[in-house]
Amino acid sequence: MGEYDMSIITAAAVSYLIILHLPIHCNAIVRGENNFIPQGDVDLLEFPLNLEYLEAEFFLYGSLGYGLDKVAPNLTMGGPPPIGAKRAKLDPFIRDIILQFGYQEVGHVRAIKNTVKGFPRPLLDLSSASFAKVMDKAFGHQLRPPFDPYANALNFLLASYLIPYVGLTGYVGANPRLESAVAKKLVAGLLGVESGQDAVIRALLYQRAAEKVEPYGVTVAVFTHRISDLRNKLGRAGIKDEGIVVPKNEGAEGKITGNVLAGDKDSLAYPRTPQEILRIVYGGGNEHAPGGFYPKGADGHIAKSMAYSK
Numbered sequence: 001m002g003e004y005d006m007s008i009i010t011a012a013a014v015s016y017l018i019i020l021h022l023p024i025h026c027n028a029i030v031r032g033e034n035n036f037i038p039q040g041d042v043d044l045l046e047f048p049l050n051l052e053y054l055e056a057e058f059f060l061y062g063s064l065g066y067g068l069d070k071v072a073p074n075l076t077m078g079g080p081p082p083i084g085a086k087r088a089k090l091d092p093f094i095r096d097i098i099l100q101f102g103y104q105e106v107g108h109v110r111a112i113k114n115t116v117k118g119f120p121r122p123l124l125d126l127s128s129a130s131f132a133k134v135m136d137k138a139f140g141h142q143l144r145p146p147f148d149p150y151a152n153a154l155n156f157l158l159a160s161y162l163i164p165y166v167g168l169t170g171y172v173g174a175n176p177r178l179e180s181a182v183a184k185k186l187v188a189g190l191l192g193v194e195s196g197q198d199a200v201i202r203a204l205l206y207q208r209a210a211e212k213v214e215p216y217g218v219t220v221a222v223f224t225h226r227i228s229d230l231r232n233k234l235g236r237a238g239i240k241d242e243g244i245v246v247p248k249n250e251g252a253e254g255k256i257t258g259n260v261l262a263g264d265k266d267s268l269a270y271p272r273t274p275q276e277i278l279r280i281v282y283g284g285g286n287e288h289a290p291g292g293f294y295p296k297g298a299d300g301h302i303a304k305s306m307a308y309s310k
Helices: 003-020 039-046 049-064 092-115 128-139 153-160 164-177 181-206 220-235 274-281 301-308
Strands: none
Touching: 039 092, 039 164, 039 181, 039 301, 049 092, 049 153, 049 164, 049 274, 092 153, 092 181, 128 220, 153 181, 153 220, 164 181, 164 274, 181 220, 220 274, 274 301
16 A cells, blocks of 8 residues: 555544544534434524423422422423422413413423434522512512412413413524524424414403402403513514504504414514523523523523623
């Protein structure tokens, strides 16, 4: 074998060794045959895992009285159990719907982790006090007695109004930034079901829009408006949230006050960035300051980079 042939073999061997030792975060990730996922897509797919964990735990605990540690312990990766989550006082019909949501969220967590590595379940504060703080902030004063999401079916639906929609807008925002077909397919599937959950919750609340939430003497429609207004303020990115009843000029085509599905002037779903989402779920309008439902912060490269940036 000549010197030229030996040089080719040596160069090939060196190139192979270099590829093997390149840092993982600087390179695309492969999940299965021909499924090439750029690192930017990996980050965007891992970020919503924070919200999927929250939704899974809230819906499972609300309907069953227990969560992922019993239903799918392998998915938690040893992350701490949620704070304050418990079974809600739901009627059979609402309990059945919430249980379906819970199991759907188990599938979402699994689907993301089957595509990217993911991370352990972050610490979640799903206590009554955590939800009460959100409602107090939405109304600008302390509600008496404190709002309890687990007290009855209507309260649980109002608390549920807080959750899937935020994830939905995150998927809408992530979609145009994705490069790989694998990531786009996963996000499309997740977005479809998250949108369905949000539509069901909004429809159930819309049916009771004029009903007063006791003992506060405030209608369901006003509750949703206050929650949506708070999320707009915390997100600091304009109007991307609407209650179930709006002024006529803000309804679809400016012709109707009913707003069972939120959308822009063309009835398209609003997008949100990870920064906006963290400002909302941390409860303080600051993506750099953990709190709210995530006492120790969200996980994944995007959330951690926010926590350490100045």
